[in-house]
Amino acid sequence: MVLFREGFLTRSQINYQLVFIQQRYLLLKTTHLKLCKPSVDSEGFKLKTILACLLVLAVSIPLSNAYCVRQPSKPELSDGKIVGCRDLNGELHELDSQWRTDSCHDCSCSEGAIDCCSSFSTPSDYDEENCVSIFNKETCTYKVVEKDDHSKECPVHEWVG
Structure with missing residues (x-):
């Protein structure tokens, strides 16, 4: 296990993070290379x-820091064709469909796997002595407020996820 700010990450969680970062980097790299082919007009251009x-690539990578998890899934078949995936709750989801879970994760069903990514950011750099973070499951957002007066918001200097 590795200590990561406020808790521990298991080896599998780190591997999921690394796979997600690699996939995101390759996607951004190939997208930007296709969009940004240099012109042959002049060397300056x-x-x-x-x-x-x-610059676009450098700005894009830090903005994509949600965590994602890939869950292998036995495909659901109908007449020999893949029709969907079953999630951990046993619910069947149509192939190539997307949904949001009760725990605020955006998921999608593909052949052989369900991919889920967090849809929220977690506050990580704020005055924990005087403030508390409160998660709203309906909006999938955190709010950081004073412990003694929940109507007053606290400044947050860093968000993760």
């Missing part, structure tokens, strides 16, 4: 185009 693409 080529350099500006490459720099713009690198």
Whole structure:
């Protein structure tokens, strides 16, 4: 196990994080390379185009820090065709469908797996001595408020997820 700020991550959680980051990086890299092919007009324009693409890539990666989990799933078959996936609760979801769970995770069904990503960010850098974070399951958001007066919000300097 590895200590990670406020708790411990298991090896499998770290592996899920690494796989997600690698997948996200490859997706962003291929998308930006397709969109940002340098022009052959002039060397100056080529350099500006490459720099713009690198800037877009650099800004995009930190913005995509939600955690995701891939759950292998035995495909549901009908007449020999894959029609969907069963989640951990036994509920059948249509192939290529998307849904939000009660625990605020956005999931999708693909052949052989269910992918779920957090739909929320968790406050991690705030005054924990005087403030408390409260999770709203209906909006899937956290609010950080003073412990003594929940009508007063506290500043949050860092969000994770």
